[in-house]
Amino acid sequence: MDVRPDSRIGRNAMLLALLGNEKLEPVFIKDLRLQGYIYCQGKTGSMETQKVVAAIETAARQNQVIEKDLYRETHALYHAIMEALHGVTRGQVLLGTVLRTVGLSFAVIRGKPYSSEEEGEWVAVALYGTIGAPVKGSEHEAIGLGINHI
Amino acid sequence: MDVRPDSRIGRNAMLLALLGNEKLEPVFIKDLRLQGYIYCQGKTGSMETQKVVAAIETAARQNQVIEKDLYRETHALYHAIMEALHGVTRGQVLLGTVLRTVGLSFAVIRGKPYSSEEEGEWVAVALYGTIGAPVKGSEHEAIGLGINHI
Amino acid sequence: MDVRPDSRIGRNAMLLALLGNEKLEPVFIKDLRLQGYIYCQGKTGSMETQKVVAAIETAARQNQVIEKDLYRETHALYHAIMEALHGVTRGQVLLGTVLRTVGLSFAVIRGKPYSSEEEGEWVAVALYGTIGAPVKGSEHEAIGLGINHI
Amino acid sequence: MDVRPDSRIGRNAMLLALLGNEKLEPVFIKDLRLQGYIYCQGKTGSMETQKVVAAIETAARQNQVIEKDLYRETHALYHAIMEALHGVTRGQVLLGTVLRTVGLSFAVIRGKPYSSEEEGEWVAVALYGTIGAPVKGSEHEAIGLGINHI
Amino acid sequence: MDVRPDSRIGRNAMLLALLGNEKLEPVFIKDLRLQGYIYCQGKTGSMETQKVVAAIETAARQNQVIEKDLYRETHALYHAIMEALHGVTRGQVLLGTVLRTVGLSFAVIRGKPYSSEEEGEWVAVALYGTIGAPVKGSEHEAIGLGINHI
Amino acid sequence: MDVRPDSRIGRNAMLLALLGNEKLEPVFIKDLRLQGYIYCQGKTGSMETQKVVAAIETAARQNQVIEKDLYRETHALYHAIMEALHGVTRGQVLLGTVLRTVGLSFAVIRGKPYSSEEEGEWVAVALYGTIGAPVKGSEHEAIGLGINHI
Numbered sequence: 023m024d025v026r027p028d029s030r031i032g033r034n035a036m037l038l039a040l041l042g043n044e045k046l047e048p049v050f051i052k053d054l055r056l057q058g059y060i061y062c063q064g065k066t067g068s069m070e071t072q073k074v075v076a077a078i079e080t081a082a083r084q085n086q087v088i089e090k091d092l093y094r095e096t097h098a099l100y101h102a103i104m105e106a107l108h109g110v111t112r113g114q115v116l117l118g119t120v121l122r123t124v125g126l127s128f129a130v131i132r133g134k135p136y137s138s139e140e141e142g143e144w145v146a147v148a149l150y151g152t153i154g155a156p157v158k159g160s161e162h163e164a165i166g167l168g169i170n171h172i
Numbered sequence: 173m174d175v176r177p178d179s180r181i182g183r184n185a186m187l188l189a190l191l192g193n194e195k196l197e198p199v200f201i202k203d204l205r206l207q208g209y210i211y212c213q214g215k216t217g218s219m220e221t222q223k224v225v226a227a228i229e230t231a232a233r234q235n236q237v238i239e240k241d242l243y244r245e246t247h248a249l250y251h252a253i254m255e256a257l258h259g260v261t262r263g264q265v266l267l268g269t270v271l272r273t274v275g276l277s278f279a280v281i282r283g284k285p286y287s288s289e290e291e292g293e294w295v296a297v298a299l300y301g302t303i304g305a306p307v308k309g310s311e312h313e314a315i316g317l318g319i320n321h322i
Numbered sequence: 323m324d325v326r327p328d329s330r331i332g333r334n335a336m337l338l339a340l341l342g343n344e345k346l347e348p349v350f351i352k353d354l355r356l357q358g359y360i361y362c363q364g365k366t367g368s369m370e371t372q373k374v375v376a377a378i379e380t381a382a383r384q385n386q387v388i389e390k391d392l393y394r395e396t397h398a399l400y401h402a403i404m405e406a407l408h409g410v411t412r413g414q415v416l417l418g419t420v421l422r423t424v425g426l427s428f429a430v431i432r433g434k435p436y437s438s439e440e441e442g443e444w445v446a447v448a449l450y451g452t453i454g455a456p457v458k459g460s461e462h463e464a465i466g467l468g469i470n471h472i
Numbered sequence: 473m474d475v476r477p478d479s480r481i482g483r484n485a486m487l488l489a490l491l492g493n494e495k496l497e498p499v500f501i502k503d504l505r506l507q508g509y510i511y512c513q514g515k516t517g518s519m520e521t522q523k524v525v526a527a528i529e530t531a532a533r534q535n536q537v538i539e540k541d542l543y544r545e546t547h548a549l550y551h552a553i554m555e556a557l558h559g560v561t562r563g564q565v566l567l568g569t570v571l572r573t574v575g576l577s578f579a580v581i582r583g584k585p586y587s588s589e590e591e592g593e594w595v596a597v598a599l600y601g602t603i604g605a606p607v608k609g610s611e612h613e614a615i616g617l618g619i620n621h622i
Numbered sequence: 623m624d625v626r627p628d629s630r631i632g633r634n635a636m637l638l639a640l641l642g643n644e645k646l647e648p649v650f651i652k653d654l655r656l657q658g659y660i661y662c663q664g665k666t667g668s669m670e671t672q673k674v675v676a677a678i679e680t681a682a683r684q685n686q687v688i689e690k691d692l693y694r695e696t697h698a699l700y701h702a703i704m705e706a707l708h709g710v711t712r713g714q715v716l717l718g719t720v721l722r723t724v725g726l727s728f729a730v731i732r733g734k735p736y737s738s739e740e741e742g743e744w745v746a747v748a749l750y751g752t753i754g755a756p757v758k759g760s761e762h763e764a765i766g767l768g769i770n771h772i
Numbered sequence: 773m774d775v776r777p778d779s780r781i782g783r784n785a786m787l788l789a790l791l792g793n794e795k796l797e798p799v800f801i802k803d804l805r806l807q808g809y810i811y812c813q814g815k816t817g818s819m820e821t822q823k824v825v826a827a828i829e830t831a832a833r834q835n836q837v838i839e840k841d842l843y844r845e846t847h848a849l850y851h852a853i854m855e856a857l858h859g860v861t862r863g864q865v866l867l868g869t870v871l872r873t874v875g876l877s878f879a880v881i882r883g884k885p886y887s888s889e890e891e892g893e894w895v896a897v898a899l900y901g902t903i904g905a906p907v908k909g910s911e912h913e914a915i916g917l918g919i920n921h922i
Contacts (some may be wrong), residue, residue: 023196025175032313033190033300040183040190045175072721079721093760094891094921100755101851104720109259109316113413113554114565115714119556121522121529135312141844144312150183155550160543162285162294163182165317166259171844171921222421229421243460244591244621250455251551254413254420263854264715264865265414270854271822272827291544305850311841321544321621325475325495325846332613333490333600340483340490345475370870379871394741394771400905401701404863404870409559409616415864435612441694442527444612450483462585462594466559467615471694471771563704563863564715570704571672571679605700612658625775625795632913633790640783640790707861709916735912744912746837750783762885762894763782765847766859767915 027054031135032167035148038063038129040165059133062087067125069118069156071107074126078103078147082130088145088172095172099130102147102168109166110149117153123165127153132172143172178181181285182262182317185298188213188279190315209283212237215259217275219268219306221257222274228297232280238322242277249280252297252318259316260299267303274314276301282322293322327354331435333469335448338363338429340465341445351379361435362387367425369418369456371407374426378403378447382430388445388472395472402447402468409466410449417453424464432472443472477504481585482617485598488513488579490615498501509583512537517575519568521557527539528553528597532580540593543600545622547592549580552597552618560599567603574614576601582622593622624659627654631735635748637697638663638729640765659733667725669718669756671707674726678703678747683687683732688745688772695772699730702747702768710749711764726751726766732772743772777798777804781885782917785898788813788879790915809883812837817875819868819906824876828853828897832880838895838922839852845922849880852897852918859916860899867903876901882922893922 026126027034027050034054037046037057038061062085066077079099083090108116110124117124129148134141147168154161177184177200181235184204188211189198204211212235214229229249233240255309257265260274267274279298284291297318327334327350334354337346340400353359362385366377379399382388388395407415410424417423429448434441447468454461477484477500484504487496504511512535529549532538540546557565558575567573574609579598581599584591597618604611626648634654638661654661662685666677668737672772679699683690688699707715710724717723729748734741747768754761777784777800784804787796790810803827816827829849833840834918843912857865860874867874879898884891897918904911 024477025191028670030313032315036186036190036300036315039187039771041175043788060222069721071716076501092890093754093886096755096760097762097921105262107720108262112255112258112318115716115720116521116565119521119719120557120565121525136309136843138842140842144844146313150186154543155546159286160546162319162547163180163296163317164319165182165186165298165315167313167315168262169312169314171847173886187856221416221419225421242588242590243454243586244454244594246460247462247621250422253467257420265416265837266821269419269821269869270857270865272850286543288542290542294544304843305846310846321547325491330613332615336486336615340486340654340859341475341527365541370868371869375871392740393736393904394744396905396910397912400872405562407870408562412555412558412618415866419869436609436693438692440692444694446613448615449485459586462619463480463596463617464619465482465486465598465615465617467613468562469612471616471697531753559719566715569671569719570707570715571675572700604693605696610696625791631915632915636786636790636900636915640786641775684842685898705862708862712855712918736909739869746913750786759886762919763780763917764919765782765786765898765915765917767913768862769912769914 027057029135031131031133031146032169034059035129035131035146037165038055039127039148039150042127059131060087062131065127067138069123071115071117074124075103078128079129087130087132097144098172100124102145102170105168106147106149107165110153110155110164122153123150123156124153144170145170145172175200177207179285181281181294181296182284182319184209184318185279185281185296189277189298190299197215209281210237211279211281213279215277219273219320221265221267224252228278228280237280239280242256248320248322252295252320255318256297256299258316260303261279271305272303273306274301274303295322297319324347325350327357329435331433331444331446331470334359335429335446336467337432339427339448339450342427343455359431361429361431363429365427369423371415372418374424375403378428378430387430387432398445398470398472402445402470405468406447406449406466410453410464422453423456424451424453445463445472475500477507479585481581481583481594481596482619484509485579485581485596486617487602489577489598492577509580509581510537511581513579515577519573520587521565521567525553525572526581536580537580548595548620548622552595552620555618556597556599556616560603560614572603573606574601574603595620595622625650626769627657629735631733631744631746634659635729635731635746636767639727639750642727653673656739659731660687661729661731663729669723671717674724675703678728678730680699687730698745698770698772702745702770703770706747706749706766710753710764721755722753723756724751724753725727745770745772760764776802777807779885781881781883781894781896781920784809784877785881785896786917789877789898789900792877802909809881810837811879811881813879815877819873821865825853828878828880837882839879848895848922849919852895852920855918856897856899856901856916860903860914872903873906873907874901874903895920895922
């Protein structure tokens, strides 16, 4: 399967979260960087929504995907994370409060998805993993994607 | 890239919606069927949420992914579609009402994602496409996944 | 079964909506009036949320359950209706927009549910019926209750 | 009042939650069982939503209303509980987080509400009680019903 | 700038929250009282939504804006607070749960905003301040207004 | 009353929407421009949410508050409008669908609210007016504020 990254920043982010480095060809990662994207990946699991948010924010800052001293970048990332969590939680952005937990792989990508240079940089947050009762096996998959201008 | 379908029904559905038949190797499709999954794919675009729901329901019925004369199957699919739409709309399941439109590829898969036979059949609805203003180019990507027991 | 109305205005409203005049003993209705409650009952069915709201408001006004020329009473009733609709719709207060329809019996009761005279009058709106696809039989039951001070 | 259980699973569940064993005629309970329904009842009160969810799940498992080792049954029940909580909370499925508490009677019923055998089993969760400030008397009634195929 | 309070209770409340006593002319406050309004002001900051709710309720009670022993008044105020919090939180009425905090000025006003005496008393809750990450400076402004009959 | 615009972009926007040109001193407007803000004001009333969104977007484009050919600016404004509508609608971003209508004054301001030059430009959308039944006088005030980086 010849899957290459392209201008679709959300698709790139979701492929990273869904397939991980093990399944994606090295050429995918190489092409991603060649096209000017910067990104990070990670895993997080918790019954506390704020820990999921914090794990993604920390990874994005430590990997210089967003500039940690600029609030406008934190603001852009925060809303992208919240939008991705809507896809995972599907109604109420609540985990332990409603007795459920998540185990998620995430990818945060930053780049220029539009052909016009003036459209500037955007950020995409992709989440893939499981959601369910705090009992092993009592869970199904969940996915979320959030995109924002940065 | 050697991506094969596996027991993760949501991942299979999302790969179908994200990559389509053009990008997925024929072996992916073949394997999917060998593993007992039935599925359908399609595209839908509208400012009216009900048309998106109807397009997915119609495709799933016409391709025998769900049994059209059983309400319990329609019920299972409907909730999976609504959950997937939460990921696409991220807050309010509204399109034209809040002046936005979608263009979506969808996949509906049915099969047995758990190793225990007793867990039975489940359905996954994956959506991938764009959401934005009713003006060409004024849009970004959106993704949603809904999973339900059937 | 000896079910009598009591100070629980929500329970009284729900029994009216759930059992209707056919099932409730005449003594229930008589007791309800003796205890100072005024109420109305009706049926409404639509794919348009606003028609459901309008049908309940109209019935409540025509039966003098609320004073039609007082906005504060309309305001109290409106919020009670909206709260009841949350129970029926369970997430998004949408019907036709997400391709579903309702057929509902409703009861609107007004009275003094608290022992202290100073707590004054309250209104309860109870809804009972079905929600589902716009296809006969493809539906299940739904219930909602909204209560407000008046 | 001659109220008998019938195919309306939600109505049966709500009558159980609303009237309890004290008010319902023994013949109601007997008829319910004769018609093939299995059910449980209980009470729960908390400012923590997850404790309400857990109390209902535990009762349903301990009374064999759902099979505790099958995730598909837990999944069906969980969504029915969440839908019932939408009716109780009317907007945000939050209790202590927004400074309110509930005291609820609940009933969980399982059976076949449709005449066609193929529609199979469904589960209904009915909640009836009070919601309000964590101060005795500062509360009003609340009701919720969730129904799902199982 | 000659800004005077008038029958618009929400505007009066928002001006109090937005400008505070320092910016509002003494004549504004005097006029407010002359027109029969009673009100209180305060500040609250927290990552816990329930502490924000409690701070506003306590201030309103201690300043006799609402009668603390009447549940109907507590009920009216509570819903006005929740509605104001919708404006501040814009989607999910959650603070620390989604890793954010608020610092708010609030005003609670009670009076008769309608020319008809029969429309009686109403309460308005206005909130103005900042919302953001729990890091100084990583925040922007937020506003909310809730109005209810009392 | 000596109210001057300052770095608080949301407060400036809300004062414009709340007080209008009639009440604000000319020096407020002059100062606003001196501080580098650009803005527009307008009025809109409808039962259709999309018309409210369109009216604000059109005003912002025609007054060059946002660059109409850049999607990133449209995207920033759209989310600010939606957030402001959450304050006005308080739960479900619906108007006619739930039988209510709005009459709103709006202000859209663009500028640099943070002392650090790197935080760049932000946009604030303030809404002030009435919401209620489609019957004159059956309405109360509503307020919303949305802020986004641009």
